[in-house]
Amino acid sequence: MPLTLYNTRTKKKEKFFPLIFNEVRMYVCGVTVYDDCHLGHARSALTFDVIRRYFEFSGYKVTYARNFTDIDDKILNRAQKEGVPWNDISERYIQAFYRDMGALGITKPNMEPRATEHIPDILSMVEGLVNKGLAYVVNGDVYFSVRKFPAYGQLSGKNLEELQAGARIEVDPRKQDPMDFALWKASKPGEPGWDSPWGKGRPGWHIECSAMSVAKLGPTFDIHGGGKDLIFPHHENEVAQSCGYTGKEFARYWVHNGFVTVDKEKMSKSLGNFFTIREIFEKSEYSESVTAECIRYLFLSTHYRSDLSFSDNAIGESKSALDNIYGLIQRLEESDSRENNLGDEDWERVSKEFAKKFQESMDDDFNTPKALAAFHEFRGEVNKVMVKGLSGDASKKARAVFAKFGKPLGLFHIPSKEWKFGIIRATVGRVSGASTVTGFSEKVTQAEEWIEEQIRLRKEAREKKDFLTADNIRKELAAKGIILEDRPDGTTRWKR
């Protein structure tokens, strides 16, 4: 059964057949580097990270390109405000992007083109469009003429008449049609620019992705992705530019991820209801890898095309679900030396059923919530088998299953000893009136040495059968939110 994926262009799930056997070429719109990224950007990067990982898991060779828009009005505005060169801004936020994505465990694409590295490609594309009569020049600006491209609107399901009826912006009088968009913008005095046949200028946003994707992957490639807010106008314009220029099919499958929302509203800069990735990590009580795992789990627990509502509660639920799985992995490690193997036959059946369900789920348009459900069913089954007795060998295999099938999701790779069990009481702070989120989780301040000392004292009391003292210590810790768990080997684990 081939993998199926939802194609925005046809509004249907389609069987996926790459252009080149066993190879996937994909291009995803990256970010404009003028500020720290928020969770919405993380959602997109994570979605396509998992898609890429799963293709690789399934045996495909993947060529994955994701761009940086490193020249743009927003970058220039910020540079002017800070009084620094514009490329200081873009370089700073490219580094910030790498830091944030690295923290989230997102693997790097094979290619990360920057707009400013592709000015010659952009210029030849714009020139080509002018020569073909699909674009026109006005005072050093170049515009794409949407009326000259009959398929305009096909991807987004819009048509020019409807668009114009609803146009909410003032029409630039230099445009032949209100929906025409800039391919090349003449530089204003003091602005950076590159020489072109139409004078000094810089590229429009839409042409960058067309030029970079064609330069990196060729005129026709398999998958083009991005957030669903890019469908119109950005991706619609890319189709017009690329097809208009090459005369060939552009992306064969269009894949779009849903938004991250807060209180049902799209997380965005303009609404001010966003969390930056950096702040999530800074405010988290957990280590970077544990925090990243929680975010990843939360994101994958909703299908990539649906909107995902973000809250501290949602993160907490993800943490609890992960605790259960890491708890099993830890117990599997501890049972390595057992000789008992009463459950090994069941183990074979259980692991096969899991692998089947996992693959079926992921093959069905990357249904990660269903894949996670398969993991939890597997966890339950392995637990039952463990009660009967699992040999050291089968235990190793069980852990290998988590490692192998966790990899395409980017989950379950943290050594269980580094996993911090228990959820931290989390709060989402709000500025009164506005929906501004100011906090992610409460910092807990108990000194860990003190907790360990209390556990030692309690152990001594228990060994003397002094349960009254032992229980008082436990109560005292409980009052501070510390919960103890006595383990079969005589040690005590604690969590908040």
Add this chain to the structure above:
RNA sequence: GGCGCCGUACCCAAGUGGCUAAGGGAGCAGUCUGCAAAACUGCGAUUCAGCGGUUCGAACCCGCUCGGCGCCUCCA
């Protein structure tokens, strides 16, 4: 105003024509435990926003109503 998406248990969330409506979180009960915790087992939607229609059969298809959101402007 145009186009489009969504509304499934206390919360999150799969399922989009036909076995008992996945899974997670929270909750309750039992097993285990010195007692707990963890783990395991069991319980929990006669029902899928509402109403009407199509069908042998619908949460899934069609229509209307109510509620929420998105795109049409930079946006992942």
